Amino acid sequence: MSESVANRAVVFYNNKSLPTILSEELNLDTCYSSSEVVIKVHAAALNPVDFLLQGLAYSWLSGRGPKCFSRDYSGEVVKVGANVTDYKVGDKVAGMFKHLYGKQGTLCDYLILDPVKQPAITKIANAEHTEYDDYVVNASWPLVFGTAYQGLTNYGQKLGPNSKILVIGASTSVSNALVQIAKNHLKVGTVVGICSKNSFDYNKKLGYDYLAAYDEGSVVNNVKEIMKKNLNNEKFDLIFDSVGNSDFFGCINDVLKHKSHNSQYVSVAGDKKLNYSNPRMWDSLPGLESLKRYGPFRKYNYNLFLLQSDSAYMKLGHKMISEKQYMPAIDSVYNFDDYAEAFKRINSNRSKGKVVIQIN
Structure with missing residues (x-):
């Protein structure tokens, strides 16, 4: 039966x-x-x-x-x-x-x-x-763990104690996984997160070394101030964007190492935060500025990616x-x-x- x-x-x-x-x-x-x-x-x-x-x-x-x-x-x-x-x-x-x-x-x-x-x-x-x-x-x-892991490892990065990562959207579930993988598995030396001022205490407990507020002054200047005071003006090996942001492209060479160092700008969301509850098709398409990042004259590596199913x-x-x-x-x-x-x-x-x- x-x-x-x-x-x-x-x-x-x-x-x-x-x-x-x-x-x-x-x-x-x-x-x-x-x-x-x-x-x-x-x-x-x-x-x-x-x-x-x-x-x-x-x-x-x-x-x-x-x-x-x-x-x-x-x-x-x-x-x-x-x-x-x-x-x-x-x-x-x-x-x-x-x-x-x-x-x-x-x-x-x-x-x-x-x-x-x-x-x-x-x-x-x-x-x-x-x-x-x-x-x-x-x-x-x-899904969030896999996205974070592949963002950290998919492009040949060799991250470790001397590496520096900037995380845009430190409070998201993906970034929550990313900082824990970076700190507890890859032993990354410095992880800087961007979040609201009210989220500093929460994110500190996850392992972020320094935090920059996006709702208090210029977020770019806040990150540069952390670089100056705490990182000896050393640039980042990886910028990981989990929310959709374009604030740093105007000064990308000031914050991200040259592509010859295999530095990466990795995004899972594109240039702007999408309205997930009421999206418009044209908002999800890459703009002209985004397409330029794949051209032959760029000085940095840019990757907009989707999670691939994997057992690793x-x-x-x-x-x-x-x-x-x-x-x-x-x-x-x-x-x-x-x-x-x-x-x-x-x-x-x-x-x-x-x-x-x-x-x-």
């Missing part, structure tokens, strides 16, 4: 439709191939990119079918294909499920994936030293959480039926850390 279950998912159809719960019957005995596993999802984290994609989901671009939210997940393996060797029924796992306008996301009861094609998956890390259970903690970190950062995140070297910031946790409140929280721009939804 086949085993059928209800598989609920929070979906949207286009940029005009409201999110809704879609429930479909799923046959657990026939829904997966020999190379796939079925994961009963226990928790999923929300990311601003979900709402950016929803806002850009014109029917002519994304199709008319249902599209599921979220990429981060944690849960339990309940079915395993005959050709899968690394996972077995009962394994507790976490990961980042890569999709674009897919009917299957992670804000659902069951997730079906091929671990070879979706390699950002690992056994969940023990997080007993937090107020949250393991499922909540492990759903909160894969999942293994490192598992290790660092287990060894208490990294703890993801969690803002709040909601039940599945309260997803609308969770959406409001992340779109408020007031969350300090990840917004997680418990599904089972």
